[in-house]
Each structure stands twice: as C-alpha cells, then as structure tokens.
Amino acid sequence: MMTKASLRVLIVDDAVVFRRGISEMLSDVPYIEVVGTAANGKIALMKIPSLKPDAMILDVEMPEMDGIETLKALRELHPSIKVIMLSIHTTRGAEKTLEALSLGAIDFVEKPSGSNDYRTHFQTIRGDLLPKLRLLKLQQSFQLPEKRQVPPKQRTTSIRHQDCEIIAIASSTGGPNALNVILPDIVTNANVGILIVQHMPPLFTKQFALSLDQKLTYTVCEASTGDAVSANTIFIAPGNYHMIVRQVGKDHRIALHQGPLENGCRPSADVLFRSVAEIYGKKALGIVLTGMGKDGLEGVKAMKAREATIIAQDKDTSIAWGMPRSVVEAELADYVLPLQEIAQAVNTIVS
Known part of the structure; x- marks a missing residue:
C-alpha cells in the first residue's frame, strides 16, 4: 500500500x-x-x-x-x-x-x-x-507486487562454459555504476567483443566511453558505422543512434541509424539484440542490467529463439528493476544474478 x-x-x-x-x-x-x-x-x-x-x-x-x-x-x-x-x-x-x-x-x-x-x-x-x-x-x-515469483534457474556455481563470440549489454537508470562494477572484472583473454546500449544523450555516451577506456584493459570506443567488431574491444552505442551488427564479407561490422524510437529509446537494446541474434545466434551472451521500462525484452526473445544465453540483474541490486524484471517474468533469463556476481558468471561462460 x-x-x-x-x-x-x-x-x-x-x-x-x-x-x-x-x-x-x-x-x-x-x-x-x-x-x-x-x-x-x-x-x-x-x-x-x-x-x-x-x-x-x-x-x-x-x-x-x-x-x-x-x-x-x-x-x-x-x-x-x-x-x-x-x-x-x-x-x-x-x-x-x-x-x-x-x-x-x-x-x-x-x-x-x-x-x-x-x-x-x-x-x-x-x-x-x-x-x-x-x-x-x-x-x-511501495512493496511492489510480483506478478509471479520466478527463482533463478541457476546460480553462479552451476554456470558452464559455452562457445561465445559476443557479449551484448543493455542498461539504463543505474547503468553507468553497474557497468563500472562489471566491466573491470571481465577477463580480456576470452577473445570476445562487447557491445553496449546505455540510455544516454549524445555527448554523454562519448564521454562515458572515454571514461571507461581510461579505466579498463579493454579498448572502449563510442561506435561509428563501419567499425569492425573485434575481440577485447567495447563499443558504446552513441546517443540518438541505434546500433546494429552486419555481416560484411568475413567481418562483423557496426552500423548506426536513426530509425524510429523503440520503447521511447534511441539507442534501443531491442534493435541491437535483434541484430546480434541474427548474426551470432547461440554464440551470443546477452546481459540486461538495471533500468526503467522494458527495453531489451523483444530483443532477448529473438536471442533466445537462436539459443543465446541471457543474464538478468536481480531486483535487490538494481536501481530500477524494470528492464531485467521484464526478462525474468517472461522466463527468458538463464541466470538471474546480483550485480557483484555477473562478471564471474561471464568469465565462466566465455573463458
């Protein structure tokens, strides 16, 4: 009440x-x-x-x-x-x-x-x-009512290695702090690239990429059309642009566009996740972090249809549990984890 x-x-x-x-x-x-x-x-x-x-x-x-x-x-x-x-x-x-x-x-x-x-x-x-x-x-x-109590399907102790080529991450409210917790602890010898949609305006995404680049062993960039997705590189979707991945010859390259807003967002995680599902299939890992709304849900559905693995941040460690909650309640999350356990889970999956 x-x-x-x-x-x-x-x-x-x-x-x-x-x-x-x-x-x-x-x-x-x-x-x-x-x-x-x-x-x-x-x-x-x-x-x-x-x-x-x-x-x-x-x-x-x-x-x-x-x-x-x-x-x-x-x-x-x-x-x-x-x-x-x-x-x-x-x-x-x-x-x-x-x-x-x-x-x-x-x-x-x-x-x-x-x-x-x-x-x-x-x-x-x-x-x-x-x-x-x-x-x-x-x-x-409020003590927010849960539509249904969905327990995590697995905990960190039962997470297993999988063939993974890309990590796609969605975050919004509380996301910068969450990413600053997770990214430093993701191993750099896993030979995977990382693509991030963080809901932010133009200029802020560029500064966010620069700040992460100074802290991480990964190379971090604000994405541009034509960038080649490569191991040990993190690309941040620029404010006011959707980010997708395309097959160009033997390469996977980023493309940006200003198509319609999805879930009131541009960039939208749904747009990124759908393209990741198409290009990488079951060799993709999707992560949905703290944020209001449900951006990422439809994209996660596309990723799960191609047998990708999905991690959702848990309620207790989320500033806003809207985005991960929508994935959990749709029973699409393979792992529902506290923020502090996500990097460990990622390392187990990709190492």
Missing part, C-alpha cells in the same frame, strides 16, 4: 530561475513535496537537518560548493538521500555528470540550452524528471 507521505525534495541550483521553475513545475505533483531550495551545496548541507529531504535535485556546476563536492559530503553525512543531477550539454558537463554518477547519484536530467523560452525548458525537464522521481517514490512507498 502507498503511504500518505510525499517524497520530500530539495532543489539545489545557483540559478534562481531554475530553482523557482522546477519548484513550480513540481507543485502539482501529488506525491512530491518541495521542502526547500538552495543556491549551492554549502547552503543545502546546512538546510538538510531541518528540511529532512528524501531526494535532492542537484546542479552540477555551482559556485562555492558544486555538485561533485556536495555529493562527496552527502556520501559521508547523509548517504540515504537520493540524488538526481541537473547537467548542461557540454563536454565539461558530461564529464562532471559521469563523475557524479560514480559518486552515487542515481541519474541525471539535462538542462535544455539554446533558447530563452523557459516554459519550454521546464516542460522538457518535467518530462525527463518525473519518471525518475516516480521511481524514487515507488521505492520509498
């Missing part, structure tokens, strides 16, 4: 127009109470003991104490507060936002740019922000 308590939200932004605009756009949402605003992180931290927010909408760039410094303090002082970042569409903004996600922010919303039509700006922000706040409210107030 839903409690009567609202999700208590603190808005932190140095621009008064954004503090006021976001407060007003949330004023008619019945499950949200804006308990206060602050012009920077230092002021926000001083207000937290009296306002007792459940969630914070936090700007990345602010004077005196910016979003990154504020997140570091929150992790020490108030780790239970959930944070959604407000980011600007610049290289620096993308870099800082990805750093914020690594520090525990659960997601981010872009500030629109290029126009002084703030009414349109706030309509755009509202459309992006409300599903994320709704997720927090559901996590706070």
Whole structure:
C-alpha cells in the first residue's frame, strides 16, 4: 500500500530561475513535496537537518560548493538521500555528470540550452524528471507486487562454459555504476567483443566511453558505422543512434541509424539484440542490467529463439528493476544474478 507521505525534495541550483521553475513545475505533483531550495551545496548541507529531504535535485556546476563536492559530503553525512543531477550539454558537463554518477547519484536530467523560452525548458525537464522521481517514490512507498515469483534457474556455481563470440549489454537508470562494477572484472583473454546500449544523450555516451577506456584493459570506443567488431574491444552505442551488427564479407561490422524510437529509446537494446541474434545466434551472451521500462525484452526473445544465453540483474541490486524484471517474468533469463556476481558468471561462460 502507498503511504500518505510525499517524497520530500530539495532543489539545489545557483540559478534562481531554475530553482523557482522546477519548484513550480513540481507543485502539482501529488506525491512530491518541495521542502526547500538552495543556491549551492554549502547552503543545502546546512538546510538538510531541518528540511529532512528524501531526494535532492542537484546542479552540477555551482559556485562555492558544486555538485561533485556536495555529493562527496552527502556520501559521508547523509548517504540515504537520493540524488538526481541537473547537467548542461557540454563536454565539461558530461564529464562532471559521469563523475557524479560514480559518486552515487542515481541519474541525471539535462538542462535544455539554446533558447530563452523557459516554459519550454521546464516542460522538457518535467518530462525527463518525473519518471525518475516516480521511481524514487515507488521505492520509498511501495512493496511492489510480483506478478509471479520466478527463482533463478541457476546460480553462479552451476554456470558452464559455452562457445561465445559476443557479449551484448543493455542498461539504463543505474547503468553507468553497474557497468563500472562489471566491466573491470571481465577477463580480456576470452577473445570476445562487447557491445553496449546505455540510455544516454549524445555527448554523454562519448564521454562515458572515454571514461571507461581510461579505466579498463579493454579498448572502449563510442561506435561509428563501419567499425569492425573485434575481440577485447567495447563499443558504446552513441546517443540518438541505434546500433546494429552486419555481416560484411568475413567481418562483423557496426552500423548506426536513426530509425524510429523503440520503447521511447534511441539507442534501443531491442534493435541491437535483434541484430546480434541474427548474426551470432547461440554464440551470443546477452546481459540486461538495471533500468526503467522494458527495453531489451523483444530483443532477448529473438536471442533466445537462436539459443543465446541471457543474464538478468536481480531486483535487490538494481536501481530500477524494470528492464531485467521484464526478462525474468517472461522466463527468458538463464541466470538471474546480483550485480557483484555477473562478471564471474561471464568469465565462466566465455573463458
């Protein structure tokens, strides 16, 4: 049952127009109470003991104490507060936002740019922000009913080696952190390539690929049309482009296109997974990580029809269990695993 308590939200932004605009756009949402605003992180931290927010909408760039410094303090002082970042569409903004996600922010919303039509700006922000706040409210107030309890078919101890040439991964809300947990521990001597659809806007996917490339022994790139899928290379689908694999002579090459959105997404995991099913068949491993919605479900059906292996992240370790849940409830997951066990399972399958 839903409690009567609202999700208590603190808005932190140095621009008064954004503090006021976001407060007003949330004023008619019945499950949200804006308990206060602050012009920077230092002021926000001083207000937290009296306002007792459940969630914070936090700007990345602010004077005196910016979003990154504020997140570091929150992790020490108030780790239970959930944070959604407000980011600007610049290289620096993308870099800082990805750093914020690594520090525990659960997601981010872009500030629109290029126009002084703030009414349109706030309509755009509202459309992006409300599903994320709704997720927090559901996590706070609901014990979500399961359509049916589907136990994992196998645990890590019974996972077996299979002939695998490609790993295809889908992730959304909570995905950057999940990928940062999994990818460093996947062995690089397995002779497989990795293709990833992470729901992110343009520029952010490029910065995400660059940040992963600095951390991993794999080579990590934002994908381009014509790239050859190769062992020990990770390709990230660029924002606003679907990514598929095609057979070109003896090679498997990436193609990008801007076909219709699927599940409201571009890139879409369904688009990637269907092409992987066609090209690799049973020599593919699909992984569905944390994310809202059900992107990936139809693609997983295509992969399973070709006898591919599927791993889904479990509920307890998912920030949002929508995407993996849809696969689990359709009884398509060969393994349903906590985030911390997925890399070990992958190594067993591909090594």
